[in-house]
Structure formats: C-alpha cells, structure tokens
Amino acid sequence: MIETKLGEFEEVILLLTGILGEEAYAFRIAEEFESQTGRSVSIGAVHSTLTRLEEKGFLKSEMGKSTAERGGRRKRIYTITAYGKKTLTAARDFKQALWNQFPGFAIRMDGIIGFTG
Amino acid sequence: MIETKLGEFEEVILLLTGILGEEAYAFRIAEEFESQTGRSVSIGAVHSTLTRLEEKGFLKSEMGKSTAERGGRRKRIYTITAYGKKTLTAARDFKQALWNQFPGFAIRMDGIIGFTG
DNA sequence: TTTATTTGTTCTACAATTTAAAATCAAATC
DNA sequence: GATTTGATTTTAAATTGTAGAACAAATAAA
Numbered sequence: 554m555i556e557t558k559l560g561e562f563e564e565v566i567l568l569l570t571g572i573l574g575e576e577a578y579a580f581r582i583a584e585e586f587e588s589q590t591g592r593s594v595s596i597g598a599v600h601s602t603l604t605r606l607e608e609k610g611f612l613k614s615e616m617g618k619s620t621a622e623r624g625g626r627r628k629r630i631y632t633i634t635a636y637g638k639k640t641l642t643a644a645r646d647f648k649q650a651l652w653n654q655f656p657g658f659a660i661r662m663d664g665i666i667g668f669t670g
Numbered sequence: 671m672i673e674t675k676l677g678e679f680e681e682v683i684l685l686l687t688g689i690l691g692e693e694a695y696a697f698r699i700a701e702e703f704e705s706q707t708g709r710s711v712s713i714g715a716v717h718s719t720l721t722r723l724e725e726k727g728f729l730k731s732e733m734g735k736s737t738a739e740r741g742g743r744r745k746r747i748y749t750i751t752a753y754g755k756k757t758l759t760a761a762r763d764f765k766q767a768l769w770n771q772f773p774g775f776a777i778r779m780d781g782i783i784g785f786t787g
Numbered sequence: 788t789t790t791a792t793t794t795g796t797t798c799t800a801c802a803a804t805t806t807a808a809a810a811t812c813a814a815a816t817c
Numbered sequence: 818g819a820t821t822t823g824a825t826t827t828t829a830a831a832t833t834g835t836a837g838a839a840c841a842a843a844t845a846a847a
Binding site for chain 4: 560561
C-alpha cells in the first residue's frame with residue numbers, strides 16, 4: 554500500500570501485462586488470465602481494467618501494426634510504466650512485511666513459503 | 671486466485687486480523703492499518719469489510735468480555751478461520767507464481783525481493 | 788464480388804468492493 | 818448525572834470488478 558491504490562484484479566492484470574511483454578494486448582491477457590487462474594474472465598472486464606490502469610499511469614499503450622494473420626483488427630499493445638512497476642513492487646513488499654508478522658507463517662530461506670501452524 | 675475471491679483491502683484486513691490475534695477487533699485493526707501503511711482509514715471501512723469477510727467464512731467473531739478499562743463498549747473479537755488462512759495462502763502463492771514469470775524480477779534466496787531490471 | 792469467419796477493440800450497464808462520515812452505545816470517571 | 822473515552826452500527830457514495838453486446842478490419846470462401 555503506502556502510496557499504492559491498486560485493486561486485486563488490477564494487480565493481476567498489471568502483472569500479466571509485464572509478463573506478456575510484446576504480447577500484452579487485451580485478448581491475449583484475457584487468455585493468459587484464464588490459463589493461469591483457471592477462472593474465466595470476460596474480455597470487457599479486462600478492457601475496462603486496462604483502460605483504468607492506463608488512466609492511473611501504471612500502463613501506457615499504442616496500436617500495433619496489423620499483422621498478416623487471419624483475424625484483422627490491430628492490437629492495442631500495453632506496456633507497464635516505471636511507476637507501474639514501482640507500485641507493483643511496493644504492494645508486494647508491503648504484503649510480504651505483513652506475512653512476516655503473522656505468527657505461524659514464515660518465509661523460508663529457500664524461497665518457498667508455507668504454513669507452519 | 672483460483673478459488674479465491676478476496677479484494678485488496680480485504681486481504682490486508684484479513685492479514686492484520688491474523689497478526690493481531692486476541693487484539694483483533696475493529697478499532698484496533700484500524701489503528702494497526704494506519705500505523706503499518708501510513709494511510710488513514712475510516713473505522714466504517716474496516717467494519718464493513720470485517721462483516722463481509724465473516725459472511726464469506728474467512729473470519730468468525732464473538733463479543734469479548736467488557737474490560738475494566740475506561741472506555742466502555744464490549745469488543746467484537748475476530749478470528750481467522752482455517753478457510754481464511756487457506757485462501758490467504760493461495761492468494762499469496764498465486765501472486766508469487768506470477769512474479770516468478772515476470773522478466774527482470776526474481777526472488778532472491780535471502781528472502782529479499784527486488785527489481786533487477 | 789459478396790458473404791462468412793476470425794481476431795480484436797469499444798461501449799454500455801450493472802454488481803460488488805471500498806471508503807467516508809455520522810449516529811449510536813456503554814462503561815468509567817468527574 | 819454529565820462527560821469522556823473506546824467502541825460498534827448505520828447510511829450513503831465513489832471506485833473497482835464483471836458481463837455482454839456492438840463494432841471493426843482483415844482474410845477465406847462462395
């Protein structure tokens with residue numbers, strides 16, 4: 554948190570955008586969301602979230618060139634901004650700090666975290 | 671995510687409840703939220719979130735005994751359920767898995783995570 | 788050259804979560 | 818009894834999250 558204002562779904566979409574790199578356009582992100590979470594998501598949900606994330610300055614976007622592939626419309630490619638990365642990192646670190654205070658839970662040095670209660 | 675349905679604020683409140691143990695009642699949670707995040711929060715926000723979290727089965731609550739201290743009303747003490755812990759852990763692990771796929775970010779073995787890009 | 792199909796984005800509307808603020812409550816002390 | 822302190826509850830509003838339909842453009846097929 555701290556200066557962060559990032560919802561749960563927003564955080565995941567932002568992360569997915571970073572992961573997908575050049576491939577980060579709404580349709581692809583929605584697919585990736587479904588494959589990673591096993592949950593279905595509507596394309597509209599992803600689009601409106603991307604738009605909000607861009608308005609907040611966490612992402613920027615530009616239209617890609619039309620490819621020679623079957624389907625036609627040009628893709629809007631999203632890129633995570635430095636501010637977006639910073640926000641994402643802050644959110645993660647804040648939660649990690651909380652976990653470290655949770656009795657019965659602890660970070661193990663091999664990077665695997667588990668419940669020990 | 672996976673089977674999780676936990677908002678950003680909800681997740682933090684749940685974590686704080688686990689951290690506070692016997693001291694986990696709305697007023698105290700709100701104080702802790704402010705001291706840990708540096709952000710102010712309204713007590714109503716915390717209350718409605720706790721109620722929702724209880725409805726979802728992540729928390730349970732009971733009224734504590736009135737203490738001999740100055741201020742009067744009895745506290746409602748919240749306790750995290752096994753299901754709540756499981757959900758919290760799943761949310762954390764899911765995000766960790768995403769971070770591990772984010773090029774330029776990596777978990778370091780000393781438990782400190784940082785941007786390496 | 789139409790028409791269908793595929794791959795996408797945009798727009799519109801609604802539901803759920805998050806947030807603030809005010810009202811109420813109860814016990815202890817003055 | 819009135820006031821102070823520590824707390825919960827209630828009410829309303831803004832922000833996020835979600836679904837679905839409409840629209841767009843390019844290629845394939847008729």
